[in-house]
Amino acid sequence: MDKFTYNDMEFAVAAAGQAWDIVRALPGGASAVVGTGLFPGATATDAAARARALVKAIYPVGVKIVGPDVAHPNMIGGLRIVGPDVTHPNFIYWDKDSVSCPK
């Protein structure tokens, strides 16, 4: 079993028959299946590399927010909650490791 930490989350890649499962550790010793029956026939090394790439795709980190999207607030009672403006030309969707995200 291969284990790795990504963005403060613990993952394990384990063989399941001819394929591989990725499991995410939850608080209190529990776990959740991120993916099952993946990469059939892959070697352990290949599965570990592909699992890391897949986890980065599922849990992207380091999003640089440019401008609040004031046109589409989420209303909670009278409170306006505004998210990032993903249509802004300078919006950067950062899908690399959080460590390399520019500060």
Place this chain on the structure above:
Amino acid sequence: MEIKGSVVLVTGGGNGIGEQVVKFFAQRGAKVAVVDMVQKNIDRVVADVKAMGGEAIGVQANVTSEAETAKFVKATVEAFGKLNVTVACAGIIKDGTMLTLDKETGKVARKMGLDKWQPVIDVNLTGTFLTLRDSAEAMVNGGWPGLLVTISSVNKAGQVGQLNYSSTKVADALMPKIIIGEFMMRGIKNIRCVGIAPGYTATPMLTGMNQDALKAILADVHLGRLVEPEEIAKLIGHCVENEAINATTLEITGGLCYEHGIAK
């Protein structure tokens, strides 16, 4: 297109109709991406697929965000190497009338606010558009045969109290015609698009409602019961296998009628 070996992406796959669509395809040998807003629901459904020996990934995402629709399409292709079927099940309701009158004065006491209108438009219409757009992009660029599925509703006919919801569902019903017209124009021949318009369905929202109100609903259904989510999943499965079904929206209602036996 064969179900076995195909890759299926389901938004709203964490409960209701979407969950049954996920399980239907997983049981038949498809690889499934379960997309939902609620991580707990995703974890439960992916664990169920694992227990049945299927192949799946779970991706938490909000379909109203361009960054997130791009994310779950990318993750699906990363996991399974292709994408063949996308079922846009994610949907919400926020019912209410456009105007509410004061019983004594007859004047308008309250109007439907954007807090009820906009989220329904964002999830049911914009979310469906973004999901289908990014899925189609991956299918075209990957050269994979595909099927895009919108989930409409029999209430596309116009349900009082659902001005927001019905407006989105009539649009979702129309999308297959427009998308296939565009594909025809662009020479995209191997991707189809269909809409599914369920009637009253046995999701927790309906089965948990006031039983007298439920009885009144069923009085108008020829079948005499709610449509099961599995029956809707089966219809989508049939659409995958039957390539002649294209550019249309199919109703699955159990025979929903107006009073005096006139079919809706």
